[in-house]
Amino acid sequence: MNLIKFGEKYFDEMEIAIYRRKEIRAEVELNQISLSLARDRTVAIIRGIKDHRLGIAVVESDQEDKLQDSIILAHKMAKMNTPDERWMSLPGKQSYATPKPVEDELKSVEPDFFVKLLIDASKEIKNQDPRAMVAGGEAGSTLSESEIMNSHGLEVSQESGGTYFYLYLVGRIDGGVTPGIFDMDVGRGLELNVDRVVTSLLDKLKKAYTVVPAKNGEFPVIFEPFALAELLEFTIVPAISGERKVKGTSYLGDKLGQKVISEKITIVDDPWHPLNVEQLIADDEGVATRQTEIFSRGTFRSYLWDSYWGNVSGEGSTGNAYRNLKTGGLGIAPHNLVILSGSQNVEDILSSVKEGYLVSLLQGAHSSNPDTGDFSVVANPAFKIEDGEIVGSTVFMMSGNALSILNRVEAISKEQRMVYAMGKGVYPHILFQDVKIASVAK
Amino acid sequence: MEELEKLLRWAENNLQAEYIEIRYEDVSRFHAQLKDGIFKTFTTQQSHGYGIRVLAQGAWGFSTTTKDDDVKDAILRAYKMARVSSTGRKEKVKLADIEINEDVVRSKMQVKPEDVSIEEKVKRMKNLERLLKKGDEVASTEIRYEDASGEKLLVTSEGTRIRWELGYIWQYLWVTGKNEKGLAAARDEIGSVDYGWEFFEKETEELIAERILKKLRAQLNGVYPKRGEFPVVASPIIVGIIAHEALGHLAEADLTINSPFHNLIGKQIAPEYVSMSDRLVEGGFGNDLYDDEGTRVRDVQIIKRGILQEIMLNREYAARYNMEPNGHARAENYSVPPIIRMRNTVFERGDHTLEELLEGIKFGYYLVDYRGGQAELNSSFQVGVQEGYIIRNGEIAESIKDTSISGIAIDALRQISAVGKDFDIEMGRCGKGQMAYVSSGGPHMRFDRGIVVGGQR
Numbered sequence: 001m002n003l004i005k006f007g008e009k010y011f012d013e014m015e016i017a018i019y020r021r022k023e024i025r026a027e028v029e030l031n032q033i034s035l036s037l038a039r040d041r042t043v044a045i046i047r048g049i050k051d052h053r054l055g056i057a058v059v060e061s062d063q064e065d066k067l068q069d070s071i072i073l074a075h076k077m078a079k080m081n082t083p084d085e086r087w088m089s090l091p092g093k094q095s096y097a098t099p100k101p102v103e104d105e106l107k108s109v110e111p112d113f114f115v116k117l118l119i120d121a122s123k124e125i126k127n128q129d130p131r132a133m134v135a136g137g138e139a140g141s142t143l144s145e146s147e148i149m150n151s152h153g154l155e156v157s158q159e160s161g162g163t164y165f166y167l168y169l170v171g172r173i174d175g176g177v178t179p180g181i182f183d184m185d186v187g188r189g190l191e192l193n194v195d196r197v198v199t200s201l202l203d204k205l206k207k208a209y210t211v212v213p214a215k216n217g218e219f220p221v222i223f224e225p226f227a228l229a230e231l232l233e234f235t236i237v238p239a240i241s242g243e244r245k246v247k248g249t250s251y252l253g254d255k256l257g258q259k260v261i262s263e264k265i266t267i268v269d270d271p272w273h274p275l276n277v278e279q280l281i282a283d284d285e286g287v288a289t290r291q292t293e294i295f296s297r298g299t300f301r302s303y304l305w306d307s308y309w310g311n312v313s314g315e316g317s318t319g320n321a322y323r324n325l326k327t328g329g330l331g332i333a334p335h336n337l338v339i340l341s342g343s344q345n346v347e348d349i350l351s352s353v354k355e356g357y358l359v360s361l362l363q364g365a366h367s368s369n370p371d372t373g374d375f376s377v378v379a380n381p382a383f384k385i386e387d388g389e390i391v392g393s394t395v396f397m398m399s400g401n402a403l404s405i406l407n408r409v410e411a412i413s414k415e416q417r418m419v420y421a422m423g424k425g426v427y428p429h430i431l432f433q434d435v436k437i438a439s440v441a442k
Numbered sequence: 443m444e445e446l447e448k449l450l451r452w453a454e455n456n457l458q459a460e461y462i463e464i465r466y467e468d469v470s471r472f473h474a475q476l477k478d479g480i481f482k483t484f485t486t487q488q489s490h491g492y493g494i495r496v497l498a499q500g501a502w503g504f505s506t507t508t509k510d511d512d513v514k515d516a517i518l519r520a521y522k523m524a525r526v527s528s529t530g531r532k533e534k535v536k537l538a539d540i541e542i543n544e545d546v547v548r549s550k551m552q553v554k555p556e557d558v559s560i561e562e563k564v565k566r567m568k569n570l571e572r573l574l575k576k577g578d579e580v581a582s583t584e585i586r587y588e589d590a591s592g593e594k595l596l597v598t599s600e601g602t603r604i605r606w607e608l609g610y611i612w613q614y615l616w617v618t619g620k621n622e623k624g625l626a627a628a629r630d631e632i633g634s635v636d637y638g639w640e641f642f643e644k645e646t647e648e649l650i651a652e653r654i655l656k657k658l659r660a661q662l663n664g665v666y667p668k669r670g671e672f673p674v675v676a677s678p679i680i681v682g683i684i685a686h687e688a689l690g691h692l693a694e695a696d697l698t699i700n701s702p703f704h705n706l707i708g709k710q711i712a713p714e715y716v717s718m719s720d721r722l723v724e725g726g727f728g729n730d731l732y733d734d735e736g737t738r739v740r741d742v743q744i745i746k747r748g749i750l751q752e753i754m755l756n757r758e759y760a761a762r763y764n765m766e767p768n769g770h771a772r773a774e775n776y777s778v779p780p781i782i783r784m785r786n787t788v789f790e791r792g793d794h795t796l797e798e799l800l801e802g803i804k805f806g807y808y809l810v811d812y813r814g815g816q817a818e819l820n821s822s823f824q825v826g827v828q829e830g831y832i833i834r835n836g837e838i839a840e841s842i843k844d845t846s847i848s849g850i851a852i853d854a855l856r857q858i859s860a861v862g863k864d865f866d867i868e869m870g871r872c873g874k875g876q877m878a879y880v881s882s883g884g885p886h887m888r889f890d891r892g893i894v895v896g897g898q899r
Contacts (some may be wrong), residue, residue: 033530367814367826
């Protein structure tokens with residue numbers, strides 16, 4: 001049965017989105033495998049509009065009879081909703097980029113592969129450092145498939161998938177533990193760089209055994225890619241949403257075309273960046289994805305839009321609609337935020353710091369204020385730098401404002417990392433000047 | 443239940459598994475998100491599926507399915523995953539014994555959300571939005587409401603047979619305000635598993651609007667605090683989030699084992715007037731009769747008169763620590779395995795009034811409400827503060843804006859100098875790979891040192 005035709009009996013416009021996801025994963029805890037899992041999930045979402053009234057139904061099935069029932073349920077919801085006079089329309093037909101096929105090996109990989117990765121890495125860590133404990137970690141693969149279709153003839157299906165590997169280590173010291181050390185790798189196929197992750201973890205853990213106090217004051221601070229991603233996810237990403245622009249609740253307000261951050265910084269939403277794992281050709285309402293330059297050499301160039309707010313503002317969608325699979329609701333988010341790389345090696349940047357800090361991860365970035373860009377977070381793990389060398393680990397608080405800190409960029413590294421947790425994107429190391437610090441570690 | 447029992451018998455006869463557990467859920471949810479006069483989501487969600495956990499060759503495997511005719515295959519997949527896991531284990535997983543229960547857990551809700559019309563729910567949300575918009579400084583409002591009704595079954599190869607009537611209501615607000623000083627925002631979150639629609643007789647729209655507007659105005663008119671270590675008087679809500687983030691996570695056995703708490707069990711870690719529990723509380727968002735392994739939930743006295751006494755356990759960690767399971771294995775839903783989680787984490791009452799706690803503080807902070815928090819294994823914690831005030835000469839003075847507090851929990855605990863005699867809790871959600879509904883709270887408390895304020899001055 002043509003479900004769109006069936007839905008047109010009930011709605012003026014209707015969209016069906018179906019997501020199928022298969023996941024295989026192994027988990028490690030206390031240096032041994034704690035669980036392996038295989039998960040299959042199918043979710044279908046009906047979004048219909050009748051007389052400007054929205055109705056959504058979410059069902060964990062793609063069977064035709066269940067989808068028909070869900071169309072009727074969504075219609076019932078729409079009848080009970082109030083009209084949205086700003087509603088214009090669902091998106092029309094689109095032209096898409098050529099999708100990148102999912103690696104074949106992802107479809108046949110067995111869980112044993114990931115168990116072995118985790119166990120070999122845990123053994124290596126234990127061999128190299130008997131005080132180290134793998135407190136947690138996972139390795140696995142996902143295969144996702146989505147189909148989006150609507151009553152305006154839009155129809156797109158796409159596959160994506162990838163693999164991931166991460167570990168979280170602590171080292172035992174005097175009845176306590178070091179700060180937790182985290183690192184990960186992601187890939188489109190099975191070529192995960194486990195050796196790099198293990199080497200980096202052990203190197204950091206070695207430095208974390210010496211705990212030193214931080215000083216109160218203003219210091220140069222190098223943010224590693226994971227810390228940078230966390231900070232931007234909760235301070236910059238909300239402010240570039242077109243919805244906030246329309247409502248006047250973005251601190252970027254009418255600053256399009258103005259220089260708002262350091263000229264050293266260019267930030268692009270680039271779904272097709274070579275390091276990105278999920279290179280999607282369409283967003284969650286089927287609008288073609290694209291590269292959007294958000295900040296160009298410090299000048300604010302573009303908000304991100306879905307079709308609703310893009311229609312309301314007249315700007316049009318930038319293909320940045322993201323769907324919550326539990327509620328079926330849509331929000332605006334970047335696909336893959338990229339900070340363009342700089343000209344210096346990480347080692348050279350580190351060497352240039354006479355007295356300062358290196359921050360690997362943040363605690364509490366999610367409690368930042370998205371309406372102002374103000375943040376007050378804990379740097380943990382963080383490392384103290386003296387005369388260009390790391391002298392030990394520490395914990396401190398950093399407070400400031402996103403625009404203000406992004407105006408104090410001293411150096412950006414050549415090297416970039418794909419970050420796939422706590423904010424997704426491709427990030428370099430950045431050295432900021434005059435960051436306000438309050439010591440926590442004694 | 444009968445179908446699941448048949449499948450279990452088949453699995454017991456055909457697989458060499460030590461333990462098999464099937465959790466089935468069938469839940470309907472209503473979700474609405476009202477943003478500035480428009481329902482951006484208006485959703486009915488039907489969730490129906492099975493989560494299967496198998497212990498074989500001393501290791502765990504887990505699988506899920508949403509299809510009724512796929513459960514046997516899902517059991518086989520979980521069994522296969524367990525055997526794969528076993529190749530990466532030196533020690534076999536052992537489960538501590540529990541009392542095997544056959545029970546039906548009835549909802550305590552007087553008016554179940556499914557019995558309330560959607561029109562009534564919409565009317566309440568719109569009235570709440572109307573009251574919020576009365577605030578001159580309010581620039582934008584978002585109200586998210588969700589309720590659920592359904593059932594959950596747990597059947598295990600040991601004979602556990604438990605059926606729950608599932609249900610909850612939950613509401614989250616985010617309000618953005620603007621004045622001559624700039625933009626600010628405040629959040630408010632409430633929920634219940636024990637009260638149904640009658641919850642809103644106490645949590646009226648007027649009360650909620652007044653509460654969040656107070657927080658918003660405190661932010662809008664606040665000054666940036668000084669950064670550094672200062673005396674802090676913490677409200678029940680802040681005390682609760684410190685109980686949860688700074689101490690509760692370290693007392694979850696799977697985290698305890700890699701934290702400073704591991705070597706401190708049975709030792710004095712706080713003054714003797716400090717006690718903290720994870721327990722059933724009136725109106726607690728984490729209340730339940732059994733956990734997702736079928737263990738009866740009991741109170742856990744984490745800190746008793748300053749001594750680290752008990753930790754929260756599932757069956758696996760209870761066996762590892764040679765302790766009794768206490769009902770803290772929780773799964774967000776059928777699609778994820780149960781892990782060790784808090785329920786309602788609270789500091790217990792002392793005997794001081796708020797005035798006594800403030801007395802003698804020349805300069806410090808009175809912290810009232812939070813926006814997010816996070817803990818790490820080295821006991822470093824962070825809590826974002828969305829309502830706080832300066833204490834000057836023992837008096838509550840001007841409000842502060844956009845800050846957070848941090849400390850090393852095992853150091854901060856020793857700096858608690860007085861405990862209030864009041865008590866309150868707050869409802870919220872905790873993320874640990876999966877989401878869990880939890881509460882936290884306690885009395886007002888005073889920390890003379892140990893809390894660092896991350897101010898911008």
